[in-house]
Amino acid sequence: xxxxxxxxxxxxxVAAGAEELRAAGRAAMGVTGETGQVPPxxxxxxxxxxxxxxxxxxxxxxxxxxxQSYGFTVLAPxxxxxxxxxxxxxxxxxxxKTLAIALAPLxxxxxxxxxxxxxxxxxxxxxxxxxxAIGTGFVISAAGLLAVLSADGLSSGSISGLxxxxxxxxxxxxxxxxxxxxxxSAGSAASVAAPLLVALVAxxxxxxxxxxFAVAGLVSLACALGAFRLRDPGFGRWDTQKLRxxxxxxxxxxxxxxxxxxxxxxxxxxxGFFEIVRRLLLIPTVRRLMIxxxxxxxxxxxxxxxxxxxxxxxxxxxxxxxxxxLAFTAxxxxxxxxxxxxxxERAFRRDPGRIMRLGGYLQALAVVLICLAALSPWFxxxxxxxxxxxxxxxxxxxxxxxxxxxVIPAEMRxxxxxxxxxxxxxxGGLLGAFFLNGIDNHFGIVGTIxxxxxxxxxxxxxxxxxxxxxxxxxxxxxGEVIEDTEIQEITRxxxxxPMLACRGIDFSYGQVQVLFDVDLTVDDxxxxxxxxxxxxxxxxxxxxxxxxGLPTSGSVRYRGAEITxxxxxxxxxxxxxxxxxxxxVFGPMSVVNNMRSFAYxxxxxxxxxxxxxxxxxxxxxxxxxxxNQAASTLSGGEQQMLALSKALILKPRLxxxxxxxxxxxxxxxxxxxxxxxxxxxxxxxxxxVEQSVNIALELVDHAYFMEKGEMRFDGPASGLLARDDLxxxxxxxxxAKGSGR
Numbered sequence: 001x002x003x004x005x006x007x008x009x010x011x012x013x014v015a016a017g018a019e020e021l022r023a024a025g026r027a028a029m030g031v032t033g034e035t036g037q038v039p040p041x042x043x044x045x046x047x048x049x050x051x052x053x054x055x056x057x058x059x060x061x062x063x064x065x066x067x068q069s070y071g072f073t074v075l076a077p078x079x080x081x082x083x084x085x086x087x088x089x090x091x092x093x094x095x096x097k098t099l100a101i102a103l104a105p106l107x108x109x110x111x112x113x114x115x116x117x118x119x120x121x122x123x124x125x126x127x128x129x130x131x132x133a134i135g136t137g138f139v140i141s142a143a144g145l146l147a148v149l150s151a152d153g154l155s156s157g158s159i160s161g162l163x164x165x166x167x168x169x170x171x172x173x174x175x176x177x178x179x180x181x182x183x184x185s186a187g188s189a190a191s192v193a194a195p196l197l198v199a200l201v202a203x204x205x206x207x208x209x210x211x212x213f214a215v216a217g218l219v220s221l222a223c224a225l226g227a228f229r230l231r232d233p234g235f236g237r238w239d240t241q242k243l244r245x246x247x248x249x250x251x252x253x254x255x256x257x258x259x260x261x262x263x264x265x266x267x268x269x270x271x272g273f274f275e276i277v278r279r280l281l282l283i284p285t286v287r288r289l290m291i292x293x294x295x296x297x298x299x300x301x302x303x304x305x306x307x308x309x310x311x312x313x314x315x316x317x318x319x320x321x322x323x324x325x326l327a328f329t330a331x332x333x334x335x336x337x338x339x340x341x342x343x344x345e346r347a348f349r350r351d352p353g354r355i356m357r358l359g360g361y362l363q364a365l366a367v368v369l370i371c372l373a374a375l376s377p378w379f380x381x382x383x384x385x386x387x388x389x390x391x392x393x394x395x396x397x398x399x400x401x402x403x404x405x406x407v408i409p410a411e412m413r414x415x416x417x418x419x420x421x422x423x424x425x426x427x428g429g430l431l432g433a434f435f436l437n438g439i440d441n442h443f444g445i446v447g448t449i450x451x452x453x454x455x456x457x458x459x460x461x462x463x464x465x466x467x468x469x470x471x472x473x474x475x476x477x478x479g480e481v482i483e484d485t486e487i488q489e490i491t492r493x494x495x496x497x498p499m500l501a502c503r504g505i506d507f508s509y510g511q512v513q514v515l516f517d518v519d520l521t522v523d524d525x526x527x528x529x530x531x532x533x534x535x536x537x538x539x540x541x542x543x544x545x546x547x548x549g550l551p552t553s554g555s556v557r558y559r560g561a562e563i564t565x566x567x568x569x570x571x572x573x574x575x576x577x578x579x580x581x582x583x584x585v586f587g588p589m590s591v592v593n594n595m596r597s598f599a600y601x602x603x604x605x606x607x608x609x610x611x612x613x614x615x616x617x618x619x620x621x622x623x624x625x626x627x628n629q630a631a632s633t634l635s636g637g638e639q640q641m642l643a644l645s646k647a648l649i650l651k652p653r654l655x656x657x658x659x660x661x662x663x664x665x666x667x668x669x670x671x672x673x674x675x676x677x678x679x680x681x682x683x684x685x686x687x688x689v690e691q692s693v694n695i696a697l698e699l700v701d702h703a704y705f706m707e708k709g710e711m712r713f714d715g716p717a718s719g720l721l722a723r724d725d726l727x728x729x730x731x732x733x734x735x736a737k738g739s740g741r
Contacts, residue, residue, distance in 0.1 A: 021246055025478035028242045029406060030173025031352055031471070038346045044175045054170045055179055057227035058163050059186030061126045063193050064220035065156055068133035070194035071216050072149070074323075075202070075209040082209070085142045093142070097149040102426040104157020105418030110273050112414050118158075118166040119230035125158040126224030134217030137210035160421035164401050165413035166230075172238045177348050177355070178341035180398035185337035188394055191330035195323045236410030240481055247485035268574060269561040276415045279565040282550060285407045285473040286416065288466045289400055290423045292359075295459025296400065297428015299366065299393055302436050303452060307386075310445045315379060325383065329390045336391035337398070344398065352406060352474065353467035359399035360464025366392040367456025374449040396463075403466060407473040409481055480555070484562055497560050499524045499685055500545065500654055505554035507540055514540050515551070516709045520687075522654065527676075527686040529696035529717070532706035538689045539581070541706070542656045545687070546578040547571045558654070573601050577652035581659030581689070584643030587632030591623055591642055594631050598646040609649075616645035619675060637668035644672060647679050655679060658689045673699060693720070 026032070045051065072079070076090050108125075112118050132152040139145045164180065171179045197219065201212045234241070271279060280286050311317040311325060347354040366389045373385035404416050435455070440448040490497060498521040507515035515537045522528055530538050543549035545556060547568035556564045563571060585594050595616060599609045617624035620641045626634060631642060640660060647655050657676065661669045676699060680686050690696040696703065697717045705713035705720060713720055 021243075021482050022475055022478055024246060025243050025482060026474065028173070028246070029239050029474055029478065030176065030349060031474060032349050033351070035346075035350050038174075038342050038349065041175055041178050041341075044172065048172045048175075050171055050175075054230060055167065055182060057230055058122065058167060059183055060223040061122065061227055062159055062163065062183070062186050063190040064126065064223040065129060065159055066187075066190035066194045067197060067216035067220055068129065068136060068152055068213065070191075071133075071198050071209075071212050072136070074195075074198055075212060078209040079145070083140070083142065083145065085145075089142050093146045093149050096146060097153040098425070098429070100150050100153030101156050101160075102422060102429070104154045105161030105414075105421045106157075107154075108157045108161035109414035109418040112162065113273060113276070113411070114270075116169075116232045116234045118162040118414070119232040122158045122162050122166065123224060123227050123230055125155040126227060127221065128155040130217050130221035130224050132217075133220055134214055137213035137217070157418075160425075161414055161418045164417050165405065165410075166232065168405050168413060169233050169235060169237050169410060174345070174349065177345040177398060177402055180401050181337045181341035181344060181395075184394065184397045184401075185334045187397075188330045188333040188337065192327045192334075195327050199323075235413075240410040243478060243481045244485040247482040248489055268570075269563055269566065271565055272567070272570075273415070275565050275567060276412050277419065278550070280408060280412060280416055280419060282552065282565075283407055283473055283476075285466050285469045286404060286419075288462050288469065289404050290419060292363075292459050292463040292466070293400060293420050293423040294428040294431065295455050295462070296363070296393070296396055297424040297426075298432030298435065298455050298459075299363075299370075299452065301425060301429035302432035303370075303449075305433075306436055306440065306445060306448050310374065310449060313445055315382070325386075328383065329387045332387040333391050333394035337394055340395045340398070344395075348402060352403070352470045355399050356403055356470055357464045357467040359396050359403075360460040360462075360467070362392040362395055362399075362460075363463060364457055364460035366390075366396075367453045367460070370456075371450045371453050374446050400463075403470060407470060407477055409477060476553070480562075483555075487557065487560055490560075497557070498522060499526075499559055500687075501555075501557040502541070502545065503555050503557075505541065505544055505556070506552045507537075507544055507549060508552050513552075514709050515544070518554070518706070518709070518711050519714070520704060520711070522685050522687055524653075525680070525683050525685055526702065527680045527688065527700045529700045529703040530687055530689045530706065531693060531696055531703055531720070532712075535708075536706040537709040538706055539658050540709075542578055542658055542687065542689060545654075546576055546656055548578075572650070572652075575653030576656070577647055577650050577654070578656040579643045579646060579658065579660070581662050584646070585631040585634075585639050587630065589631055590628050591631060591634070592627045594642055595645055595649060598649045601650065612649040612651075616648045619648060619678075620645060637664050637672075640664060640668070640672055641675075644675055644679075647684065648675075651682075652684055655684050655686045656689075657686065660688065661690065661692060661695050669695065697721070 072094070080086070080090050108121065111121060129152050132148050132155065135148050136145070136152075139148055163183070167179055167183055168176055197216060198212055201207045201215045202209070207215065236242070236244075281290070308322055311322050315321075317325065344355060344358075347358060369385045369389035369392070373382045373389065376382040376385060400420065401417075404420055405413050408416055432455075436448050436451070439451045443451070487497065500520070500522040502518060502520040505515050505518040505520075506513060518537070518541060520528075520530070520541065530541065532538050540549060544551050547563070547566060547570070550565060554564070555562055558571075558574065558576065563574065566574075586597060589597065592613065595613045596609065599612065602609050602612075617627065622638055623641055623645065626638065631639060634642065644657075644660075660672055660676070664672070673695070676686060676688070680699075686699075688696055688699060697720075701717050703713070703715070703717045703720045704711060705723075713723060
């Protein structure tokens with residue numbers, strides 16, 4: 001039996017090194033714990049060699065983007081009359097544009113996933129929506145209008161998907177809250193600038209609606225061209241990359257430089273688009289902030305429509321009065337954001353949880369002010385209360401953004417921004433529209449506005465609760481980045497790591513946790529047994545290793561690379577194959593077609609597939625005799641033979657076998673064990689899950705024992721036989737006695 005080789009570097013030692021660097025990592029993320037005064041922004045930017053241009057350029061782009069949307073909303077009656085299309089057609093075109101805006105951030109994030117080109121895309125899309133704005137003035141049909149609005153909505157996706165992550169990478173951590181606050185204030189300023197531009201062009205200069213769009217598009221184009229000097233500094237310039245540099249310096253003290261030893265290319269183990277999205281939604285802080293974004297979307301999007309009707313029905317305000325009202329409240333929001341920047345920076349630097357709790361309190365305050373405004377008998381009291389409520393809500397935008405983007409690596413920030421916008425505009429906007437419309441039908445416009453207190457308070461509680469999670473998630477992200485970098489440096493320097501290393505695995509089915517801080521390592525060509533009682537978590541651990549289940553915490557590393565969140569089908573291509581117990585074949589398919597399905601990762605090389613199928617039939621002659629039978633008609637032993645042929649066909653580096661002997665006669669089990677030995681002798685590492693100690697220990701000399709989701713034993717098989725307490729747990733005292741040990 002093969003002896004377990006001692007690795008040159010223990011993964012636990014690497015984890016301990018990551019812990020040592022965590023404090024420095026927090027400082028790199030801008031969390032220093034200091035309580036003193038925050039330096040002026042200009043002083044920070046000067047010391048870091050960063051200018052104001054990127055912030056100004058992106059702020060102008062976000063302002064310019066509002067011109068077309070606002071112009072279409074205000075001039076909809078004139079457009080309808082000129083083109084001879086109904087209000088319903090106008091509303092439908094606007095709905096399509098809204099859908100395009102909601103979906104657009106996802107492809108934007110996908111476009112920058114492998115390469116940092118956010119600046120180029122931001123400028124290019126700015127030029128695009130400017131052209132589409134000009135084109136709006138030239139449409140002559142409903143179809144043309146729909147096409148222009150859809151294209152404009154899709155090109156606007158760069159704002160919600162790229163601008164904020166780009167700003168976070170351009171500006172250092174100690175300036176981010178202020179930078180994001182000022183950038184958000186530009187969005188509020190757009191609510192003032194857009195009405196003024198439309199009023200000037202249409203009201204003062206007397207242009208038609210076509211002329212308004214032409215002028216708005218030209219102004220927008222000028223803003224886009226003014227951003228041409230934007231440059232993307234790369235992902236994580238100030239934080240994630242700095243963490244990696246710290247880890248490399250730490251390893252350079254003990255490791256000599258040597259050629260790379262890892263045989264996995266980066267493209268093989270880098271996460272795909274939807275793998276990243278799934279990974280983000282497993283982070284507790286991100287999950288809660290997405291819920292908070294959905295509630296925030298209710299307060300920002302459908303509420304604005306009902307507010308317009310409230311101003312008309314309750315106070316008799318016409319289009320001009322409503323425009324002035326919105327411009328005034330937007331101006332108050334701009335002031336609030338400019339004021340918030342510095343204290344927000346101080347709160348984040350001391351404790352990121354404080355800014356999350358502050359956001360929760362502000363949201364609760366905002367919904368209370370909205371309710372009071374709806375009930376106010378005084379006009380100016382109503383205006384003041386709404387202005388204060390909108391100011392509180394405006395502050396939530398940078399607070400939510402800095403919370404989401406601080407707990408994830410820089411490469412994933414565009415995806416997080418896209419998700420935030422989808423929850424904000426898609427989930428929050430749509431659900432809010434249904435919710436408020438139903439309330440309006442029963443209780444009127446005032447009752448509708450007052451009802452916002454229900455989702456508002458729920459959202460504020462969810463947002464405030466992230467205060468207790470965000471620091472732990474920042475630490476987790478720091479630890480993952482540092483540990484991953486150190487392991488990369490170890491493999492580059494020729495250091496030896498286990499082929500498979502599971503560390504600190506927690507796993508839950510819904511609210512029920514079944515794995516608790518589980519560690520397991522397997523080396524190249526090694527065969528280990530994973531033993532334990534029914535329900536101990538053995539099969540669940542195999543699911544985590546093979547990618548069928550994703551852990552709530554912990555990591556899975558394979559051949560030096562982290563694969564924790566890689567899809568199961570990609571792990572098969574990497575060389576990981578699992579044979580599940582009792583359900584490893586496709587019953588309605590023939591034996592030979594089962595084998596062909598096992599070989600799908602071999603691609604179109606039919607000759608190679610046929611050779612391996614023939615080798616499987618040679619190894620299991622009984623299967624050759626039944627090659628055209630349905631797998632469901634085979635005996636239990638024959639089905640396990642067919643399942644084991646999967647390893648003969650795929651020739652994996654790591655084979656996971658779950659309950660090979662389940663319900664089989666001893667003679668059949670012996671044949672299967674012989675084949676497992678042969679597979680292992682050819683270089684495949686094997687993890688064998690068994691309840692039968694005597695069967696498992698016939699094969700291995702290293703064993704793990706699990707009980708109630710925890711790893712109770714890790715060591716030589718002889719050491720396990722000496723543990724009567726563990727053997728009694730599975731009622732196998734006879735096995736220990738029979739072994740003579």
